[in-house]
């Protein structure tokens with residue numbers, strides 16, 4: 001575990017500012033952090049402190065200590081996302097990955113939420129936050145080619161088949177299997193392009209950028225605002241067709257599909273069970289709704305509960321991860337089967353990604369529909385997708401589902417999905 005903290009006495013100052021317009025236009029080219037949805041959110045500039053390579057509990061304790069030492073002077077006390085923030089991203093399985101847990105505390109944050117806009121600066125006494133200039137247009141990636149490596153369709157389908165056998169043998173009920181593709185551009189990728197395009201095209205998703213992990217996730221692992229926690233559970237997926245009438249038919253068949261409903265129930269139960277010790281008054285919907293995204297339809301359930309005092313969003317994210325949506329049921333058996341079959345270091349894909357404030361409020365999505373830019377080769381990105389495998393899963397269908405889930409990253413990179 002390594003971390004660095006601010007040198008000397010610092011304080012956080014939040015000021016309200018006039019609406020700066022579209023936030024992604026201010027993203028710095030280097031070391032950007034971002035969290036955007038429907039034109040709102042926060043972006044961060046610079047770095048005053050970093051936690052790297054420990055557990056959720058250690059990260060949570062580190063952030064609490066840091067906040068206890070930081071004075072905060074704010075014109076906007078009642079708005080979630082104001083004040084000093086940590087942006088975090090966590091590996092799917094720290095024990096099976098070269099990637100490490102990360103919390104990054106930006107020097108300056110630009111935010112816009114519920115019609116109000118602000119700047120928060122962490123600096124010396126008397127330092128005033130200033131709106132940075134809008135950036136020049138981001139460059140579209142060009143000349144992308146797929147690197148060799150990663151599993152071919154036949155191999156991945158073989159792994160799915162092996163998983164189905166283990167499930168029908170009664171070893172476990174569900175396992176989520178993922179695959180990755182590596183793409184290399186002619187020049188270093190511009191994170192601003194990827195973030196800007198994803199947040200435009202996938203407005204209902206949470207677009208994130210933390211240490212080169214960039215994506216647009218539809219799945220909110222956990223939001224804590226005041227005393228309330230919300231978790232959006234997704235499981236059960238159908239590819240969209242594009243024609244509205246057919247999509248409607250698909251949505252209806254998804255809502256009635258026994259396989260998808262059973263898979264969904266497992267995912268909801270895993271979240272409800274993990275939340276129960278830390279909450280009261282939980283509401284678990286009886287039946288899911290259909291969440292429509294440009295590329296896929298998902299079965300979705302929004303679980304809400306009242307959180308016990310002193311339990312931060314990060315602590316809860318650590319308790320909920322890995323949910324059945326990205327790991328399986330039972331968790332330990334599914335995690336072991338993933339390690340055995342998947343042949344992939346998931347890195348921070350399918351781990352929690354989000355932000356945390358000084359009160360312990362925050363939002364952590366599951367890092368899905370995303371790619372990781374290689375820090376040593378910034379022209380290279382690894383994109384990931386996976387799906388829940390149950391006894392009735394058909395390997396060819398599951399492959400097609402991963403292609404549909406890769407579509408957002410393929411689109412913004414300018415890669416043809418036919419090639420995957």
Ligand SMILES: C=C(O[C@@H]1C=C(C(=O)O)C=C[C@H]1O)C(=O)O
Nearest residue numbers: 235236237325368385386387388
């Ligand atoms: C694992 C992914 O997605 C997860 C798996 C789903 C499914 O199997 O139906 C649906 C949404 C996510 O919870 C991914 O997008 O990579």
